[in-house]
Amino acid sequence: MLIRRRRGWEIPESAATPESLFFSRRAVIAAAAAAPAVLAAGSIGAGMRARAATAEGPAADLYPAARNPAFTLDRPLTDEAVATSYNNFYEFGTSKDIVKAAQKLPIQPWQVKIDGMVEKEMTLDFDELVRKMPLEERLYRHRCVEAWSMAVPWTGFPLAKLVAMAKPLGSAKFLKMQTFQNAAVAPGQKQFWYPWPYTEGLRMDEANNDLAFLVTGIYGKPVPKQNGAPLRLALPWKYGFKSIKSIVRFTFTDEQPVGYWEALQSSEYGFYANVNPEVSHPRWSQAKERLIGTDEMVPTQLYNGYAEQVAGLYTGMDPKKIYY
Ligand SMILES: Nc1nc2c(c(=O)[nH]1)N[C@H]1C(S)=C(S)[C@@H](COP(=O)(O)O)O[C@H]1N2
């Protein structure tokens, strides 16, 4: 547990309530005996001391990939042991300490389906997919809606490369993505009253933006299960819940997808979910963020500091709609 002093301008930890609040409320009704602990945004679970990512995993021979120098940071990288042990992955539990539970997920083999409005639907094995793609390392900021953040070296490839391979029809306006569904290994999915499988979506132009990155690795190694192995998204200008983990399906569609959090509570979690320090979450401020693993709070930036690359996507849109 970190021992820290709160400064006057910091939000009280109890105000920055994790997304798991909703699980708590609902779970209290359905499973009072097993009410999950709601961890404050700054508290670090025992998993913090768990082992770091290993060099094993799918397509391990492809790592480390060359770093793309175009993506720089304004802060130090988060410690690997922190980024790979303080995780949101509700399929495996509502605390941040899901490392152990997540190891039950079988990831070899892993099938990825591409369907909907495409020239030809396809299913391919993750190993086949990753070997078709040009892997690179990018240093990205990662800002959770709970007002904490990390800085992470992801390895992967632009989502636009998968879109190009899929050959979407002109009628496709959105890309919908879904996580595996396997309640036998993911205890969270036994809570059938939640909208499993975890779903997220992007507009086609967002999916084709160079920043949208499909992640296969972290810290120069295959991404571990708790961080969304073998394939997850990183959308650094959006709140972390948009960065869906352990993806099994990409569907091209003309209907705006409804994300998992949006389905649960649309007044708090919206489709766009672009980082904006000036638009508060209904229950807490988004003006600052806690750098996880340190004692530091820093101001949050519009589009999490990526305005130059993405502001053009939202020209003329109602900011309320953009941010929620
Ligand atoms: N399938 C799935 N993807 C998910 C989540 C989840 O619970 N399930 N949590 C999201 C949230 S809220 C965040 S902040 C990031 C956390 O990623 P990390 O654990 O690698 O930091 O994953 C996102 N992707």
Ligand SMILES: [Mo]
């Ligand atoms: Mo999050």
